[in-house]
Amino acid sequence: MKGALELLQRVSAHPDARCWCVAWSPSGTLLASCGGDCAIKIWGKEGDSWECKCVMADGHQRTVRTVAWSPCGKYLASASFDATTCIWKKTNDDFESLTVLEGHENEVKCVTWAPSGNLLATCSRDKSVWIWEVDEEDEYECVSVVNSHTQDVKHVVWHPTQELLASAGYDNKVCIYKEVDDDWECRATLEGHESTVWSLAFDPEGQRLASCSDDRTVKIWKKSTLGDGESDSSDESWKCVCTLSGFHGRTIYDVAWCRLTGALATACGDDGVRVFKEEDPTVDPEQPVFFMSAHLPKAHGQDVNCVSWNPKEAGLLATCSDNGEFAIWKYNSDS
Amino acid sequence: MASHFSGVLKLTDLDDFITPSQACVKPVKVEKKQGRSVAKIQIEDDGSYFQVDQDGQRQKLEKAKITLNDCLACSGCITSAESVLITQQSHEELYRVLRQNKVSSSEQKVVVVSVSPQSRASLAAHYGLSSSEVARRLTSFLKNLGVHHVFDTGFSRSFSLLESQREFLERFRRKEVDKKALPMLASACPGWICYAEKTHGEFILPYISTTRSPQQMMGSLVKGYFASQKGVSPQQIYHVTVMPCYDKKLEASRPDFYLSKYETREVDCVITSGEVLKMLEEENVSLRDVEVAPLDTMFSNVCGEELLGHAGSGSGGYLHHIYKHAAKQLFGVEVDELTYKTIKNKDFQEVTLEKDGQVLLRFAAVYGFRNIQNLVQKLKRGKSQYHFVEVMACPSGSLNGGGQLKPSSDQTNKELLQQVEELYHGERTSVPEQDSRVAELYQSWLESVGKEIARPLLHTQYHAVEKNTNGLSIKW
Numbered sequence: 001m002k003g004a005l006e007l008l009q010r011v012s013a014h015p016d017a018r019c020w021c022v023a024w025s026p027s028g029t030l031l032a033s034c035g036g037d038c039a040i041k042i043w044g045k046e047g048d049s050w051e052c053k054c055v056m057a058d059g060h061q062r063t064v065r066t067v068a069w070s071p072c073g074k075y076l077a078s079a080s081f082d083a084t085t086c087i088w089k090k091t092n093d094d095f096e097s098l099t100v101l102e103g104h105e106n107e108v109k110c111v112t113w114a115p116s117g118n119l120l121a122t123c124s125r126d127k128s129v130w131i132w133e134v135d136e137e138d139e140y141e142c143v144s145v146v147n148s149h150t151q152d153v154k155h156v157v158w159h160p161t162q163e164l165l166a167s168a169g170y171d172n173k174v175c176i177y178k179e180v181d182d183d184w185e186c187r188a189t190l191e192g193h194e195s196t197v198w199s200l201a202f203d204p205e206g207q208r209l210a211s212c213s214d215d216r217t218v219k220i221w222k223k224s225t226l227g228d229g230e231s232d233s234s235d236e237s238w239k240c241v242c243t244l245s246g247f248h249g250r251t252i253y254d255v256a257w258c259r260l261t262g263a264l265a266t267a268c269g270d271d272g273v274r275v276f277k278e279e280d281p282t283v284d285p286e287q288p289v290f291f292m293s294a295h296l297p298k299a300h301g302q303d304v305n306c307v308s309w310n311p312k313e314a315g316l317l318a319t320c321s322d323n324g325e326f327a328i329w330k331y332n333s334d335s
Numbered sequence: 336m337a338s339h340f341s342g343v344l345k346l347t348d349l350d351d352f353i354t355p356s357q358a359c360v361k362p363v364k365v366e367k368k369q370g371r372s373v374a375k376i377q378i379e380d381d382g383s384y385f386q387v388d389q390d391g392q393r394q395k396l397e398k399a400k401i402t403l404n405d406c407l408a409c410s411g412c413i414t415s416a417e418s419v420l421i422t423q424q425s426h427e428e429l430y431r432v433l434r435q436n437k438v439s440s441s442e443q444k445v446v447v448v449s450v451s452p453q454s455r456a457s458l459a460a461h462y463g464l465s466s467s468e469v470a471r472r473l474t475s476f477l478k479n480l481g482v483h484h485v486f487d488t489g490f491s492r493s494f495s496l497l498e499s500q501r502e503f504l505e506r507f508r509r510k511e512v513d514k515k516a517l518p519m520l521a522s523a524c525p526g527w528i529c530y531a532e533k534t535h536g537e538f539i540l541p542y543i544s545t546t547r548s549p550q551q552m553m554g555s556l557v558k559g560y561f562a563s564q565k566g567v568s569p570q571q572i573y574h575v576t577v578m579p580c581y582d583k584k585l586e587a588s589r590p591d592f593y594l595s596k597y598e599t600r601e602v603d604c605v606i607t608s609g610e611v612l613k614m615l616e617e618e619n620v621s622l623r624d625v626e627v628a629p630l631d632t633m634f635s636n637v638c639g640e641e642l643l644g645h646a647g648s649g650s651g652g653y654l655h656h657i658y659k660h661a662a663k664q665l666f667g668v669e670v671d672e673l674t675y676k677t678i679k680n681k682d683f684q685e686v687t688l689e690k691d692g693q694v695l696l697r698f699a700a701v702y703g704f705r706n707i708q709n710l711v712q713k714l715k716r717g718k719s720q721y722h723f724v725e726v727m728a729c730p731s732g733s734l735n736g737g738g739q740l741k742p743s744s745d746q747t748n749k750e751l752l753q754q755v756e757e758l759y760h761g762e763r764t765s766v767p768e769q770d771s772r773v774a775e776l777y778q779s780w781l782e783s784v785g786k787e788i789a790r791p792l793l794h795t796q797y798h799a800v801e802k803n804t805n806g807l808s809i810k811w
Contacts, residue, residue: 103708141679142708147342182680183730 003275003293005317008328009050013041019320021066021306026073028312033326034064040078040088042095050328056095059086066110071117079111085122087140101140103130114158114165119143121165123153129167129177131184148175148186155199160206160259164236168197174211174221176236188236190221192243201257201264208288209238212252212266218244218276220288242288247274247295250303258309263331264290265317267304272297273319275331293333300325339421339581339607339737341526343704343728424584424603426610432573433481444573445565448477449486449553449634452644453579454608456759457739460751461612462622466762467641473611475628476620488576489636489644491552492651493767494777495523498546498793499653500660500768503723507665515541518714518721521653523548525586526728527707528797535711536799542714545794549651550576550583551592554601555792556634558594560780570599578605580736582728591795607738636765644762648700649755650732654686654725656767658698661722662688666695675700682706682730698723703730734759 013019017036024031031043031050038061042054062081069076076088076095085101085108105126112121120132120140127150131143151170158165165177165184174190174197195214202209209221220242250269257264264276275294283289300321310316315333320326377385377393384396429446436443450473455466462469474485499521506516522528522544531539547555553576558569576583586592587602594601606614615622629640636643647655655673662668668688675684682703688696699721701710707726713719729735734755742751767773781789 102712141712142705143679145342145705145708 003277003331003333005273005275005294005296005299006330006332008330010325010327011043011050012324013043013052013320013326014039014324017324018063018305018322019324019326020063022308022318022320022326023067023069024308024310024318025069026071026311028310028316031318031326031328032067032069032076033320034067034078035320035324036063037324038062038064038080040064040067040076040095053093054095056088056097059088059097060084062107065108066112068111068113070113071115075113077111077113077120079108079122081107083108083124085111085120089138098138099140101132103142103145104128109153110155112156112158114163115160116163119158119163121156121158121167123156123167123169125152127151127153127169129153129156129165129175131165131177144179144184146177146184146186148177148189149173154196157200157202160202160204162206164206166200166202166209168200168211170196172197172213174200174209176238178236188238190238190240192219192240193217196251198252199254201255203257204259204262208241210255210257210264212255214251216245216248216250216252218248218252218255218264218266220244220290222286241286242290244276244290247276247292248272253304254306256307256309258314259311260309260314261333263293263309263333265307265309265331267307267319269303270297271300271302271304271321273299273304273307273317273329275317277333294331296329299327299329340585341580341582341728341737342730343530343707344526344582344585420584420588421581424587424605426606426614428604429573429575429606429614430480436481443571445484445567445571446482446573446575447484447486447557447561448482448575448577449488449491449550449557450577451488451549451579452492452642452759452762453649453733453736453739454577454611455642456649456734456755457579457608458611458622459758460754461740464623466644466758468627469622470630470642471627471640472622472625474630476615476618476622476625478628480618482575484631484633486553486557486631486633487635487637487642488549488553489642490634490773491556492549492645493636493765493770493773494552494556494793495546495549496645496652496656496767497773497777499544500657502544502546503657503661504664507661507722517723518542518719519544519657519723521651521723521725521727522546522795522797523651523653524582524727524729524733526580526582527726529582529585529800530707530728531711532797533800538715539711540797540799543797545796547793547795548586550578550586550602550605551795552793553634554587554592556776558597558599558601559792560776561634569594569597572599573603574601575604575606576602577608577611578736578738579608579733580729580738581607582737607736608740609738612740636770638763638765642762643765644759645767646764648725648732649734649759650700650702650725650727654698654700654723657723658686658688658696660768661696666690668695679706679709683709696723697721698725700725700727702727702732704728 014035
């Protein structure tokens with residue numbers, strides 16, 4: 001089955017700066033972008049084209065590296081190189097700064113909301129991962145600070161259904177965290193990548209984790225069941241069940257697993273965007289096989305930093321690049 | 336080497352407190368001779384260097400010497416502040432001083448070791464002894480090595496507790512006029528202090544209690560009062576403290592605790608409980624087998640053959656003592672037992688004094704980085720309702736410090752900590768306000784020198800630390 005990526009629109013979102021991240025709202029109707037111009041922009045569709053609805057230019061003093069929507073869609077979190085994470089509240093068509101989370105020593109690389117909406121995780125070049133809790137009065141407090149990485153932490157992501165967190169970093173490792181007693185701890189370290197792990201994505205059921213790296217591979221990890229049923233419920237054991245190598249020409253900066261179709265998209269330093277699909281998964285779940293379904297070599301004029309599947313419309317994909325643009329694509333699995 | 340310092344200190348980067356500087360600290364004056372003097376360097380069989388002139392004249396060359404102090408200030412090598420600190424203060428340094436004493440009769444040092452109650456409890460758990468039994472055996476062991484006096488920082492802690500009580504009342508009474516008088520934040524933990532100085536600077540420093548920690552109170556007592564009583568000058572005393580963590584080494588090296596007049600530190604060397612164990616292992620001695628010796632009573636909180644502790648937490652009992660004293664002095668309430676309420680987690684506890692539905696006092700014990708974060712953020716937003724907070728960098732407090740003995744193979748960290756806590760609280764307690772020896776010392780020493788001189792002996796200062804953007808110190 002050969003698929004294809006069709007360009008729907010290209011937008012110069014952050015002129016003269018890198019566009020680092022694009023994130024769809026949970027309703028799928030809005031797209032948030034952020035970049036090296038220290039700004040966050042919200043885009044909505046008017047007719048056939050995506051227009052800028054809102055600009056938040058004063059929230060940060062330095063590059064905004066990641067933006068993330070809360071599960072309910074009412075809040076947006078932005079992580080910045082100015083060492084802060086800003087929480088924005090959406091009121092009608094406007095966003096106002098609710099609070100600023102401080103504490104990281106230096107650049108915050110990523111922020112992500114837990115599916116419950118009560119927890120938030122951030123990670124930084126200071127090698128730490130912070131877990132925050134929000135109460136009914138919109139007050140944010142630090143729950144834990146975990147120092148499992150030995151270098152810059154690039155990405156954090158929550159499990160889709162369980163209270164489980166994963167992080168990836170410059171130390172080539174992936175860490176899995178769980179709450180034990182009243183504190184968060186690293187319960188598993190996934191080793192195998194030969195260079196910086198840039199991003200992570202869980203599959204729709206949360207059974208598998210995809211990681212992408214500077215070593216130009218994507219690895220698929222699966223949680224292994226500890227054979228004899230005597231497992232300590234806190235133990236986590238993940239095994240690498242598949243490695244996609246030879247497909248990417250340069251560092252892979254982002255990976256996204258579509259909740260609707262199960263397709264896997266990657267953003268690469270060779271300016272290309274690729275989509276992978278799984279072959280019949282019932283053959284051997286312990287040894288999944290993925291094939292490259294679509295490949296657009298020059299999706300952007302420069303490095304592609306981020307890729308994100310629309311949560312409501314199957315096949316709708318957003319990507320963004322070092323040249324300050326984002327693009328909206330339609331992926332068709334058979335063409 | 337994995338970092339031994341508290342989690343709070345690790346995150347702040349030690350190098351910002353003890354930083355390499357750009358300029359060379361040992362610029363050497365070279366005598367330049369006129370004319371073309373070409374000399375050869377000849378190395379003898381014994382390793383000595385000779386300079387040989389054109390006319391065959393030989394001159395022995397002196398070895399260049401660099402002290403550890405110079406090393407600290409030089410930017411030449413990549414030694415980190417952490418490893419310099421640990422090398423400068425180690426049990427090997429103590430051995431060096433003891434050896435020097437045996438060898439040289441002219442440069443004798445009076446060696447004083449002050450042991451903390453937390454270290455005693457840690458050793459007690461390891462050897463299956465009581466805290467006081469550890470003290471008696473440790474006294475014997477150390478004296479056999481050549482140490483002259485073995486004291487207990489529980490004694491100097493009485494001073495810290497009394498002074499903290501006084502400071503709190505002072506701050507409480509001026510809280511309407513001085514917005515930064517309360518909450519008063521405890522200052523005995525150097526991990527917390529260094530983090531506060533570096534990360535929150537001028538904002539937080541006014542809240543921090545200026546009362547000295549038990550370690551530095553002992554420094555004042557030993558190099559001040561004790562020195563004058565013995566008729567020796569402060570630099571003739573080598574003062575060692577035994578502490579539950581490595582952060583205390585940083586505290587001892589603070590410039591505020593350096594007596595420039597005598598060119599000596601108030602505490603010369605801090606060794607951890609773990610380093611004492613190393614000493615015992617190197618001597619092939621088990622504390623159980625060491626004979627008991629009588630306790631040095633001068634600066635020990637002692638009653639007969641037993642050492643006395645203080646009520647309250649394993650981190651010094653500041654909350655307990657200040658609370659009880661304030662309740663009595665400000666509101667005439669006699670408190671028997673404090674009721675602790677767990678807030679977010681076991682390292683965040685609150686105690687409140689209420690009367691007729693009104694909250695008179697609200698105190699908290701906040702341990703560990705994540706809770707310190709939340710405390711400071713609340714303070715910054717003006718949402719803190721506390722009057723006093725006992726802040727400690729380590730989860731579970733000082734008894735769980737990074738320098739304490741590790742659990743044996745069949746014991747979990749949790750089990751060991753519980754054991755240490757039981758042994759620590761197993762000591763009978765004394766009430767500082769009722770301690771006649773402490774009162775006597777206050778009278779004879781502090782009151783006799785007058786307020787001006789007494790204040791720096793009991794209090795200290797804090798300094799906001801600039802973030803270091805020196806290219807050499809950035810770690811990628």
